[in-house]
Amino acid sequence: MSRIPTPAYVYDLAEVRRNHSALRDALPADSGVYYSLKANAHPSLLRVLREQGASPEVCSSGELEAALVAGWPATEVLYSGPGKRDEEIGQALRAGVRQFSVDSPHAIEQMDRIAGRHGIRVQCLLRINDDQPVPGQGLAMTGVASQFGADTRWVLRETARFADRPHAEIIGLHLYMGTNLAETEDLLGQFERSLRTAKSLRAALTEHGVRLRVFDLGGGFGAPFASAGERIDFSALRPGLTALLDEELPGRNDDGTRIVFEAGRYLVGTAGVLLTSVLDVKQSHGKDVVVLESGINHLGGMPGLRRLPPLNPRLALDATDVAAPPPAVLDALVTGPLCTPLDTWSRAAKLPELRPGDVLAVPNVGAYGLSASLVAFLGHPLPIEAVVDGDDPDRAPEVTRIHLTRTTVTADTGPTLGVK
CATH class of the missing domain: 3.20.20.10 (Alanine racemase)
Known part of the structure; x- marks a missing residue:
């Protein structure tokens, strides 16, 4: 991976x-x-x-x-x-x-x-x-x-x-x-x-x-x-x-x-994991803050339906290991990159020491992940979707990306959202 x-x-x-x-x-x-x-x-x-x-x-x-x-x-x-x-x-x-x-x-x-x-x-x-x-x-x-x-x-x-x-x-x-x-x-x-x-x-x-x-x-x-x-x-x-x-x-x-x-x-x-990079790590009012490239636009856009518990992502070393994260030293507010305070995954995530560029993994998101999220909100790029096969480890990952494009608005058709 x-x-x-x-x-x-x-x-x-x-x-x-x-x-x-x-x-x-x-x-x-x-x-x-x-x-x-x-x-x-x-x-x-x-x-x-x-x-x-x-x-x-x-x-x-x-x-x-x-x-x-x-x-x-x-x-x-x-x-x-x-x-x-x-x-x-x-x-x-x-x-x-x-x-x-x-x-x-x-x-x-x-x-x-x-x-x-x-x-x-x-x-x-x-x-x-x-x-x-x-x-x-x-x-x-x-x-x-x-x-x-x-x-x-x-x-x-x-x-x-x-x-x-x-x-x-x-x-x-x-x-x-x-x-x-x-x-x-x-x-x-x-x-x-x-x-x-x-x-x-x-x-x-x-x-x-x-x-x-x-x-x-x-x-x-x-x-x-x-x-x-x-x-x-x-x-x-x-x-x-x-x-x-x-x-x-x-x-x-x-x-x-x-x-x-x-x-x-x-x-x-259990067949899906979301890999997302750290964009920034800082402290605010004495609180560790970790900003990720993924937020509620990529995962968890349905918390209003009481479907989403606080997320505690784990460090994925070299984007491969999601089973044994390093010891936790941060008690972090974990957010995405969206320009809204609602874009928050967790307010008390126990995480290892992090730097921008590190990769975090959220396991067990093969169901109700990307398609159940606020994919069009604020227009950030969507994650790619990669398919691997543990029964065939030599098979190259199959990678696809969904692109959302807004079509021309006319008096006859009204506003539409096209998916390519």
């Missing part, structure tokens, strides 16, 4: 393969795995995940395009999201997508109307917002007022409104309850709740002619973010989860029922 200029996100494809293998080993053998592209849609990571057998879950036209370019057939795509424009649904249908997640009767009717216009029938997973959250969630997705899904009690009260339409068939349930769970018991509790809810909804919808045969239990598989840590061991999950499925959905293998899960950060989080 010493040949890679900074700032740079470096992704290791070997770690992605290991993460996928670990997740597969933790889940029932007959289940499927969707990769949520919002975690990181870098084309090299997508290609590896496709080769490993994951399917794509997308939430936008841009993510759909990335999935198709990576080689997934459109028939493998699950198109989700709490609100969809008619234009993007039509675009997805023309591309060959036939499976969507829907959140309300209006969304079912919208799918029916647009699919009918195209002369096709689509399959829908009805997303459910269960009546109560489960413990351990990093970010609650259910059990609270939310744009995601239809409340369980609403579906049970007005079941007919959630039944099939002529061009939109309800084939399953989408039960994503929370994110970033780090304990096996919390995951089991979430899946148990989801399965019991699915069982009651299946009985109610069956009375209205709905045949549910796909159960997307979501995920929420946790991973360390921007801090030291290894892939979380969920190997104890499989036996407990298999027993739950046998209890709540007996005979599922005989009637063609399909169980799927979703993962994002677990598959790619």
